[in-house]
Amino acid sequence: MRILANRMDLGFQKYQAEYEEAVMRVLRSGWYIMGKEMKAFESEFASFNEVSRYLHSMRWNGSGNESIFCAGVASGLDALWIGMKVLGIGPGDDFIVQGNTYIASVMGGTINGARPIFIEPDVNYQIDLNKIEESITSHTKAIMVVHLYGMVCNMDKVVDICKRHHLYLIEDCAQAHGAMWNEQRVGTFGNIGCFSFYPTKNIGAFGDAGAVISHDPDIIHKIEVFRNYGSQEHYKNEVVGANSRLDEMQAALLRVKLKHFNDLTDERRKLAKRYDDELKNPKLIKPVEEQGSYAVYHQYVVRCRDREKLIDFLQSKNIGVNIHYPIPPHLQEAYKYLGHKKGEYPITERYAQEVLSIPIYNGMCEAEQSYVIDALNAF
Ligand SMILES: Cc1ncc(COP(=O)(O)O)c(C=O)c1O
Known part of the structure; x- marks a missing residue:
């Protein structure tokens, strides 16, 4: 017998007819960037994470908003760096992150000029919650929790630390779609939840894709503007942005995966x-x-x-x-x-x-x- 470390073809074969239908729907539509499929996926992914009965204990950020909003972007790394940029984390700021994470988590902050402060992992490979507070200084602006391998640490404790020290909470959920702490989905505990849909991920696209979710519609709006050259209106540019759009094909395929x-x-x-x-x-x-x-x-x-x-x-x-x-x-x-x-x-x-x-x-x-x-x- 030969066993590969991972198989993506089997996941495709299982729902092949649905994937093919989605691809043909996009091809026939004549609209390939920022259209109906992206909007539909954003709304479905937001609802998937919202599961409002789960949002009982936390009201983050004073926004009082239980709804979740979502902006699709081109990759998980883009979700992290654009999300952090929009929060205003940059030069002179430190962000706390676990030392054993994938390098993209760290790059999400350092691309913006922020400095990572590494924390050792606990026995479950998650950030050691007992070591966070000793590393907080006047430069600390955010804590990034990476739900590594799809596991989850005690998010009540993380939220408590962030609130007491007035820090942003960023969740890197690239490996943890649908994971929960006390029946609340990861990505909904803090200011932003950043997702990758790289093909090997639990919700994997057939190419690169990513998304940011947030309770705060302003943050999501800023990301929507930033991802499209800083523009909301054709040929009018409000800020210097990026080209980081979730394309229609990936969005349509992701909708199939999300359904199952x-x-x-x-x-x-x-x-x-x-x-x-x-x-x-x-x-x-x-x-x-x-x-x-x-x-x-x-x-x-x-x-x-x-x-x-x-x-x-x-x-x-x-x-x-x-x-x-x-x-x-x-x-x-x-x-x-x-x-x-x-x-x-x-x-x-x-x-x-x-x-x-x-x-x-x-x-x-x-x-x-x-x-x-x-x-x-x-x-
Ligand atoms: C923990 C973590 N963060 C961020 C990323 C970056 O995602 P992407 O490959 O979509 O840029 C990945 C995946 O590669 C990851 O595993």
């Missing part, structure tokens, strides 16, 4: 539960879903001290795996200018040596998962 999303998430959660129950090898540390959270298992990440040997072993059995991520942002060439040293963030660095994402994808069959489980237990 609950089933797709259930499937991932069942696969994860089976790994939880049946992986017995003491050399592997399994992820733990925090009480109150609803994880969506973008990845199922184990830790192993002998990771390189484990990878070789799995390769000998034709099982593909991934490492998310082998080099943490503070040690990347791109961030040399920040002056961080090896050893400065020992937990982040240890995770970079030990984490392993094992196969989990929609369409993974029982026999395939059994094969992976047997191999991992035999190691």
Whole structure:
């Protein structure tokens, strides 16, 4: 048997007729940028995240607004940097972010000239909530929480810290569509929730795509203007913006995925539960879903001290795996200018040596998962 680390073709095949219908609808419409499909997806994605009964405990920002608004953009990175730009986070500002995240989270702030302050992750790979407050200074403008691997930390605590210190709360939900804390969707706790629809994501497009959601219609309006050369009216430009539009084709395809999303998430959660129950090898540390959270298992990440040997072993059995991520942002060439040293963030660095994402994808069959489980237990 050969198992790939991830499969996207199966997800396409399952709803092939619907995807083909969506593509043809767009092609025949004669309208390919910023049309009906984008508007429909924005509104459907906003409602999906809104689920108003979930918004019981938090009223963010004094806006008192329970509704969610959404602006489609061209990628997850654009969602982050344009969102942060619109919030006014820039040179002279610090933003707090976990050290073990994907580099795009960090770039979302640094593109705007802000400085990342890295925080070590907790045992579940999420930002260590006990280490945030000691890092807040007069320069801190925002906390960015990344719901890494589709898991969720205690958002009540994050909201409390942000409120007490008057900080923006940005959620990087690129890996966590539909995940919840106390039955409230991620992306709705703070000022902005930023999503990627990169093809491998839980709601994946067939190319690049992203979105920002917010309770604040003004923020969403500013993003709508910014993403289109700073223009609302043809050939009238209010601000220097960007070209970062969610195109009609991706929007139409995303609408299909969104329609089936609950089933797709259930499937991932069942696969994860089976790994939880049946992986017995003491050399592997399994992820733990925090009480109150609803994880969506973008990845199922184990830790192993002998990771390189484990990878070789799995390769000998034709099982593909991934490492998310082998080099943490503070040690990347791109961030040399920040002056961080090896050893400065020992937990982040240890995770970079030990984490392993094992196969989990929609369409993974029982026999395939059994094969992976047997191999991992035999190691
Ligand atoms: C945590 C995280 N943030 C941001 C991004 C950036 O998204 P995109 O690839 O759509 O730019 C990604 C995905 O690649 C991600 O995993």
